[in-house]
Amino acid sequence: MDGRKRSDIKPGARVQVVQKQDQRSGKLTEGVVERILTNSATHPHGIKVRLVGGVVGRVKAIIS
Numbered sequence: 169m170d171g172r173k174r175s176d177i178k179p180g181a182r183v184q185v186v187q188k189q190d191q192r193s194g195k196l197t198e199g200v201v202e203r204i205l206t207n208s209a210t211h212p213h214g215i216k217v218r219l220v221g222g223v224v225g226r227v228k229a230i231i232s
Contacts, residue, residue, distance in 0.1 A: 171215050171226065172211060174204065174208070179201050179202060181200070181230060183201055183231060184228050184231065185198075186226055186228050198231070199223060203218045204216075205218060
């Protein structure tokens with residue numbers, strides 16, 4: 169699953185995100201969702217979340 173639909177992402181889910189400074193390289197950071205920051209139901213670049221530990225990024229993959 170990709171991270172473009174807000175309904176697919178729940179706090180506590182394990183995800184891979186791309187941080188703002190890593191958008192050009194596409195480097196992914198893995199972590200657990202602490203809070204969902206995007207209010208809209210969908211976003212073409214991925215739903216923005218805060219991971220446990222404070223990292224903020226857009227979800228590129230949800231790890232099941």
